[in-house]
Amino acid sequence: MTVDALTPKQITVGVLALQGGVIEHISLLQKAAAQLSSQQSTESSSTSTPQFTFIQVRTTAQLSQCDALIIPGGESTTMAIVARRLGLLDPLREFVKVQHKPTWGTCAGLVMLASAASATKQGGQELIGGLDVKVLRNRYGTQIQSFVGDLRLPFLEEEKPFRGVFIRAPVVEEIMTSGSSASGNTQDGSEAGQGGDEIAKLKERQRTEKVEVLGTYPKPQGTGEGEDIVAVRQGNVFGTSFHPELTDDVRIHVWWLKQVVERLR
Ligand SMILES: NC(=O)CC[C@H](N)C(=O)O
Numbered sequence: 001m002t003v004d005a006l007t008p009k010q011i012t013v014g015v016l017a018l019q020g021g022v023i024e025h026i027s028l029l030q031k032a033a034a035q036l037s038s039q040q041s042t043e044s045s046s047t048s049t050p051q052f053t054f055i056q057v058r059t060t061a062q063l064s065q066c067d068a069l070i071i072p073g074g075e076s077t078t079m080a081i082v083a084r085r086l087g088l089l090d091p092l093r094e095f096v097k098v099q100h101k102p103t104w105g106t107c108a109g110l111v112m113l114a115s116a117a118s119a120t121k122q123g124g125q126e127l128i129g130g131l132d133v134k135v136l137r138n139r140y141g142t143q144i145q146s147f148v149g150d151l152r153l154p155f156l157e158e159e160k161p162f163r164g165v166f167i168r169a170p171v172v173e174e175i176m177t178s179g180s181s182a183s184g185n186t187q188d189g190s191e192a193g194q195g196g197d198e199i200a201k202l203k204e205r206q207r208t209e210k211v212e213v214l215g216t217y218p219k220p221q222g223t224g225e226g227e228d229i230v231a232v233r234q235g236n237v238f239g240t241s242f243h244p245e246l247t248d249d250v251r252i253h254v255w256w257l258k259q260v261v262e263r264l265r
Pocket of ligand 1: 072073074075076079106107108109112137138167168169170
C-alpha cells in the first residue's frame with residue numbers, strides 16, 4: 001500500500017466554542033490548510049493533502065464529528081463549568097484520553113489539558129487532562145501584565161522568532177512522574193488521585209509517550225533563574241501557554257495540521 005493510500009481524504013477539525021478566540025483559530029486554520037495544499041501542489045509530493053473542514057464545537061454531536069480539536073484560550077474555570085453543564089466534559093476526556101484524537105490547547109486550553117493545576121479557585125477546578133503536567137495558572141500576573149515576547153521554537157525549523165502573545169498565561173511548572181506529588185486541587189477525572197491503577201497507567205504512558213518540552217521563555221525578572229516551559233507535547237496532545245491565533249503567523253497552525261495528518265494516518 002502506498003503512503004498516499006493511508007492518508008485520510010477528509011479531516012474534520014473542531015474548535016471548542018465555549019469562549020475565546022474561536023473565529024481567530026478557524027481563520028488561521030483555513031490559511032494553514034490553504035498553505036499546505038499549495039505547498040503540496042508545488043512539491044508534487046507522493047502524498048495528497050486531505051480536505052479539511054473546520055467546525056465550531058458546542059455539543060457532543062459536533063464533537064463526535066471531529067478527528068482533531070483545538071481548545072482555545074479564555075478562562076479555564078468558566079470553560080470547565082460551561083463544559084460540565086453542556087455535558088461535554090466527559091466526552092472531551094474520552095476524546096483526548098481514550099480515543100487519543102489530536103488535541104491542541106492554547107492558554108486556558110493548556111490548563112484544561114493538564115492533569116493538575118495550581119493557583120486555581122478555592123476547591124480546585126475540573127480539568128480534561130491528557131498532558132501529564134501540572135500548570136501554574138496566571139503565571140505572569142493579571143490582564144494588564146499581558147505582553148508579547150519573541151519565542152524560539154525549534155520545532156518550527158526556522159530561525160525567525162515567533163511572536164508569543166501572553167494573556168494571563170499559564171506555564172508548565174512540573175512534568176509529572178509516577179513518584180510526583182502533583183495530585184493537587186484539581187480533577188482531570190483520572191490521574192489526579194494517583195491510586196495504584198493510576199500510577200501503573202502513568203508509568204506505562206511515560207514509557208511510551210513522554211512529555212516533550214517544545215518551547216521555553218525566560219522567567220521574568222525576580223522570579224528565579226532559567227526558563228519557563230511554554231509549549232509541550234505528549235503523544236497526540238499539544239499545549240501552548242500563548243495565543244498563536246492572535247497573530248497573523250500561521251506557522252504553528254501549519255505544523256499542527258501536519259501533525260494531525262501524520263497521526264491520523
Ligand atoms: N488567556 C487565557 O486563556 C487565560 C487563561 C486563564 N488565566 C486561565 O487560567 O484560565
